[in-house]
Amino acid sequence: MSMQTLTVLQFIGVLAAYLGMTVLLPAFVFYRKVSEERFCVRFMIYLVIGNVYLFNLVLVLELLHISNRFTLFLGTVLPVIWAMARVHNVGIKDGVLEAAGAVNRFLKGTMGGRLLLSKTVRFCGKWIRTGFLRLFRSIRKNFFEWVLTLTCIGGVFWVYGCNLIWNMGYIASDMPVHTYWINALNRNDIFVAGVYPHGFHCTLYYLHKMFGFYTFVLMRVFSLVQTLMVHMVLLAFLKACCRAKYSPYIAMGMYLFANIWNKDTYSRFSSSLPQEFGMIFILPSIYFLYAFFEDRKREGKLKGFRIHSTRYLLFFALSFSATLAAHFYNTMIAGLFCVGVALGFLGLIFRREYFGRIMLAGILSVVLAVLPMAIAVATGTPLEGSLRWGMGIISNSSHSSDSAASNQQSAGSSGQAGMEALGGSGQSFVPEEQVQPPEPKIPFSVRLKAWIIEKKEKTFRFLQGLQSTIATYILNRVSLDTVGVVIIFTAFSGVLGIVFLFARKTRQYGSILLSVTFCILFLYAVMMAEWLGIPALMDHSRCSIYLAYILSAAVALSVDAWVSLLSGWFSTQSLSNMLSFGGVSLMIIVLALGRIYKEPLNLPGLECNEAITCLTNILRENPRFQFTVCTANDELRMVENDGYHYEIITLLRQMEGESVKDYFTIPTPKVYFFIEKVPIDYTETYEGSGSRVSVEGARKELPWGSGLGIYKGANRYVVMSKMYYWARAFQALYPNEMRVYYETDRFICYELTQNTYRLFDLSINYGFNGTAE
């Protein structure tokens, strides 16, 4: 089987497992409770319940140090049974007795095997038949929606999925550390590197433990699963908010297919990272707030918490806590959006029926997510480095860029570039000498005029700066002309929101439009934080990811608002649907004719595909902990659960200079050596990038120091050259024991088979041992 086929199968497996546990299982349990909701809303409810449950199940078991497959299974099945019993109003005791009776009848022989089988088949058949009938009916009724939705799913696979097959290694440099944290959960060590939002790691650990996926496979393919979910949630959110049927697809088309976005706004979707995973929960949390306002309004003055609208607040609390459990950046964005919602629903929020409940839900959601971390901190576990950095940014914006550069490599470079591109729009536009002290003798009208002129100029410069920022961070060079259009669309949603506020019937819709507008404005403010002199919540490159995401939603809502406004005069839903479908068609035509559709993402991995191929085979062939993989770096965490890892640099240092005389062994029956014949550019290039390993490279002094620097740039070339000639020399000594396991033009893997009772001395004179320092 080819690795490409295997990757596809692995992805299907992970997708099925994730959807099964976070959508299908909650649907199976709670369908009866939420059946009156629309499909898109149900989807968000299931997704939030499923994910939050997984986070907290793993979290509780980990904190109790009893997390394993058995407890996870019990923790999944028993609550399902309990919840099913509650939802279906069946006593657990009755259900258990009924099941025991059935087993008893079967064991006694009063119920034959065939009868049991036919009953089971009939039961399952009924479910499957009902499911298919509903699906078929839905497809018949909403044919174009299905086609467009499937196109969107296909689009996600096309744009982000190809990279999975083309580049199998980790794409982001911080993926190994996340793999390490997930692996640590196997040892019931949840905060192995300090307190950190655990949601992403818990989910992957759950899939690893329950379904047997290797963590490195999950880290490789889960990126596509979470990206699909991020897009599906956007679609579901817009489906739930828009009034015209096809308007949401404008956002999908724009966000997914249009090649107008800066690559940094979506390139991180190629990696499985907590921040992108947490994006799944931002829009559901906002929608549940909308739904609460709508539902609460309908309920009028009903008191108490056992009312229908409470469920939305509960779902809001769950999804808001999920954002924090996954990554605090998502919470910031969700928080800003919540402020936007508060402003959009200003007329309602401070009323007694709303305010207390919302506050309570907010506090509950924060407590739900923060409590485990707070307990950990209180018990002496320090904060993880990036969390400290994040908090530092909020508390002191002046240090933000430095911290970002030191902690988050991927963010650093683009953020810096963006600041440079901004040019004079930052500090240089707010010189103190420009602010003229008012002349006391100047009349008020003149002063007012001067103030207006000054503010006008400042606003104009702000807009220029905003335009420049959007052009630098949000949109790509090809579509710079559309910056104005984007800003106008943002303004449209606000203007139309106000328009819709006037009619009582459309007030909710208007508030939604306004809240989205406010959210976008806040995000603009975050982007322009330095210009405005406010704390920068996050660096530009990260903020741009969210801005592009929500901007798409804002544009779609603007279009939807226009369509609703126009068709509203005729009061026909079909007209608005037609208009929105026309909008989608127009967009498709523009993308196709303008050739501005996205090409599949193709980002080079930090590890060559051959290494992943070898690793997959090695894990399959060898019993656990009976092998060692000797490689540069990334495989360390990949094999952690199943084998041993040895770094090439450590091996080479063991035989440098006089050390060659010392005995050096690796005590496993099989040892694999991964050598790049053409060393990859690990996060940085060097003069001579792409060179093959050579004698010249091997002759150079072995890099000294520690950390990843040894495997970067020219150092990697030296290390790989030395390793290559060591392997050849060793193979000459042990031709039958050291065989080529896999070889291509760019890569070679050797397999050493040794007797554990008499290990081979790996420290040999291979001709380039150098001298001891």
Next chain:
Amino acid sequence: MVSRRNFITITLMILILTFMFMFTGVIKESLNEYDVNAFEDTTYTGLDSESRFRLETASDDGFSIPRRYALFVGTEFSEDVRNVVRVWCTYTKRGLKECESLAAYEIPEENLPEVVIIDGKYLDVANDLPVMRELTDRGVHLIMARMPHITVMTSSPDLCEFLGIRSVRNREILVEGVHLFKGFLVGGERIYETDVDDAGLQDLEMVIHWYVLDSGTKTYIMGMLDEDEYKNENMPAVLWRKSVGDARVFCVNANYLTNMYGIGFLSAMMAEADTCEIYPVVNAQCTTVADFSGFAEDNTEELTALYSAAQPALYESVIWPSLISITQRTGAHMTFMAAPQLDYDDENEPDNSLFPRYMALVKEEHGEIGASMGRVSRTPLKTKMLRDAPFYVEGADQYAILSLYTQDLEEVMATPWEKYFPKLRTIATAQDNEQPVVDYLDRDVTLQRATAIGREHTYGANLAIMGYETGLAYSNIVLDMKAVSYPESEDDYWQILSSEISQNLCTYWQDFDAFSQTTLSESDARIRRFLALDYRMERKGDRIFLYTNDFEGSVWFLVKINAGEPANIQGGTLEDLGGGFYLLEAVEKEIVIDVTNAPLDFYQ
């Protein structure tokens, strides 16, 4: 009252049932010729000593590839090693050249020896080491059959470096055991650790020179010391190799190559030296029940006191069922060497009417009956043969005696055995680790020496079995029944003896299940083909070619493939023995083995 109809029905049913049950027995009786030795025809090969391969007359006729040859370097005091090397070369169809010292050897420009086997005891380091270096530089493998004297080693760091020795840690060390690692000999790993409760098991060399090895070496046998005190890599090496370019230098820090089972060690070393090795083997596992004397009432008084039965009854009701039980558990094809009587001085003559009964029983167990020359009285062998003759003639006139067992080969060869056993093909004899295991005794009769004694199994015996199995895929276990008839101690009592035999046979030969179980006549046919066989092999990339001379039926080879795994084979079949060894049954003259070098079996 039974009605007529019912009566007829019952009668018919009884008749049918009687017919059905009787029929199989009658047919079996009539179709089986119990009084004929079926192996007489089925194992006849027409081969004799004239057709055997001889070192002296070996030629390259019929082959395009030149014969491999070995060079033995040893003095007149190296006779035991020389014998082993000669026999090994004969069995593996290699040529052999000999010289007294390497200094006197002129290295040819072309047609270099494949391997140089040196008796290191008489090594002249100053003169021989440069030649050894030159040989290895030119890709010739070296085997140091015995290590030079320890003083030579300690005084010659160059030699130590050449042999892969980092240091001589101690002149002598008493090891706790010997660890034979997996993959060297057929049969796998063995740990011969001295057991304080059963010290009799340990008969291997326990005091050895303590050499600590250098990098670039691979150890096959290691002396064992306290693991808590010493690291594995520092434990004394017993058999190892060092790589020098394309050549391998093997060192044997024990006396394995002075014993005939050393042929297996030599083959194993050559199998380790290259990417693949093929050599012919017999592929026969024999079990010989010597002095099977259940025909006369010998030593009746003692046997009656012990077993409450005379000898014929003891054999029929006690010994035979035990032996059959072992046969069924091991799948052995036993050869029962009949001794009509053991004591020719008493007046008890053998009962020849028992012989046909045993012929039937033995045949049903896929066994064979031969003749045994054992006796307890001082009757000359010629007299014994004369007195036994009527027994065989009257008991089984048509049954051809094809095999014979004797402990004293010379005595048998001095008698006119042809007169009494005109159809005799093979003679089995007692174990002797200094003589060839299989050979021709004269033009028509082969020799099959015992490789193990059924009742005893020491570590040395186990190592010998592994050596023989690796070198020849042959074993001949002898169960001597004379001790049962004339017990000398309690250990000879059948209840103890049968337990030991059963335990040994069912345990220590399990690793050689892949080899064929044969009677002596069957193995005789295989030995004749083996001795007559000549072959050449070569590896071209991923294909191994094997060419043989003419043969009928099948011949067997052991194949060791170090780089790659066999995929397809033409002209024969392969069976995996583990540790990289395969048993090849060749049915055609030209065999091609495709080797796959693609370790990625799953995902590519």
